[in-house]
Every structure is written in C-alpha cells, then in structure tokens.
Amino acid sequence: MTPCSPRSAACGRTAPGGTLRAVASVASIASVAVLAAFATGCRNDTAPPWGYPDLKATLGSLSRALEEGCAETAPESxxxxxxxxxxxxxxxxxxxxxxxxxxxxxxxxxxxxxxARELRIAAAADARARRDPRYTPFRRAVAAERLAYRRLLAALERIRTAPPPPGAGTDPV
Incomplete structure (x- = not known):
C-alpha cells in the first residue's frame, strides 16, 4: 500500500480541497437536473399565473369598499x-x-x-351652488357612479376569470 498524499489520485483527491467523490456527486446532480428539464420540456414560465392573484386582491378590496362605503347616507358624505x-x-x-x-x-x-364621475362632479358643484346637500340630481349622480363601479367590477372580474387561450404560457422559449 502506498501512503496517501493530499495530491495523490489514489486517495481520491484531484485538487487541493476537493474530492473525486464530491465532483462525481455534483456531476450526477447536474445530470439529473438536465434530465428533468428534458422530461418536462422548456416552457414559458414567465407567463403570469392564470387567475391573476394581484388583480384578484385589488378587486376584492374594491368590492369591500363598494359594499362598506356610503350605504344609505347623505350624498355629500x-x-x-x-x-x-x-x-x-x-x-x-x-x-x-x-x-x-x-x-x-x-x-x-x-x-x-x-x-358617471363627470356627472357627479358637476352635480356636486350645482348642489354647493344651491346650498342643498340633498339636491336630487346630486343624489342620482352618486347612485349612478356607484352603479358604474359595480359594472366595472363585474367586467374586470369576468375578464380576470376567463379561461386562458389554448397554449398560453406553454409555448417553447
């Protein structure tokens, strides 16, 4: 038997501080990663997740604010x-x-x-000029703007939850 020196190939060392076994294990890990990439295919993983979680959270906040805000109070508030x-x-x-x-x-x-926003702003100016906070056109304009928010919320929710087009997000890079 020959004694092992740090630079001897018989001891499993190929370079100072690194072992042959460590190199072999790194090579096997890399080959497994490459095989996994080939098996799953290359996909466009930069596509946004369907359902758009950031938009969903914002629409949830908008819905809550719409429900909680000015339920049956005076229009000026x-x-x-x-x-x-x-x-x-x-x-x-x-x-x-x-x-x-x-x-x-x-x-x-x-x-x-x-x-609806423009009408509400104009009706608010008329209500201030008349010094009548319960001015009927102003109340109607506030109600119309709230309805417009509901329509926008419904439209945004509809396009957010629409199914993705075929093949979207799975195209090769």
Whole structure:
C-alpha cells in the first residue's frame, strides 16, 4: 500500500480541497437536473399565473369598499368614499392593462364610470351652488357612479376569470 498524499489520485483527491467523490456527486446532480428539464420540456414560465392573484386582491378590496362605503347616507358624505373607490379602480385598471386583459364590456364599463364621475362632479358643484346637500340630481349622480363601479367590477372580474387561450404560457422559449 502506498501512503496517501493530499495530491495523490489514489486517495481520491484531484485538487487541493476537493474530492473525486464530491465532483462525481455534483456531476450526477447536474445530470439529473438536465434530465428533468428534458422530461418536462422548456416552457414559458414567465407567463403570469392564470387567475391573476394581484388583480384578484385589488378587486376584492374594491368590492369591500363598494359594499362598506356610503350605504344609505347623505350624498355629500359619499364623495370621499367615491374618491377612494376611484383610487382602487385606477389600480385595478392598471393591473388589467399590465396583464393585457381587454374586452368590449370592460372598455364600456370604464367609459361609463368616467361619464358617471363627470356627472357627479358637476352635480356636486350645482348642489354647493344651491346650498342643498340633498339636491336630487346630486343624489342620482352618486347612485349612478356607484352603479358604474359595480359594472366595472363585474367586467374586470369576468375578464380576470376567463379561461386562458389554448397554449398560453406553454409555448417553447
């Protein structure tokens, strides 16, 4: 038997500090990883998860704020709640556009919300000028804007939960 020196191949060492067994185990791990990649195929894993969890969370917040905000109170107290809804809706719209989610009902609901906002702002100015916080057109404008938010929420939820197109997210890279 020959004595083992740190640089001797007989001792299982190939370089200072590294063993032949360690190199062999790393090589076997790498080969298993390559085989796993071949078995599963190369997929486009950068595609967003279907269901869009970030959009789902924002729509949930928008839905809760819509239910909790200005249920049956005076219209002038609803203005702040509607502005908070506007911020949530803007975030949801931004997320939908980021994911490239569009359909005609969504675009119509968005346009309807913009019109309802403009009408509410004009009716609020009229109510302030008349010094009548319960001015009927203002109450109707607030109710119309809340309805427009509900339509937008329904349209966003519909496009969020639509099934993905065939082959989406599974194309080769």
């Amino acid at each position: 609803c203005v702040d709640d509607l502005d908070r809804l506007g911020a949530l809706a803007d975030r949801a719209v931004g997320q939908a556009l980021e994911h490239r989610l569009l359909d005609a009902a969504y675009v119509d609901a968005l346009a309807g919300l913009d019109r």
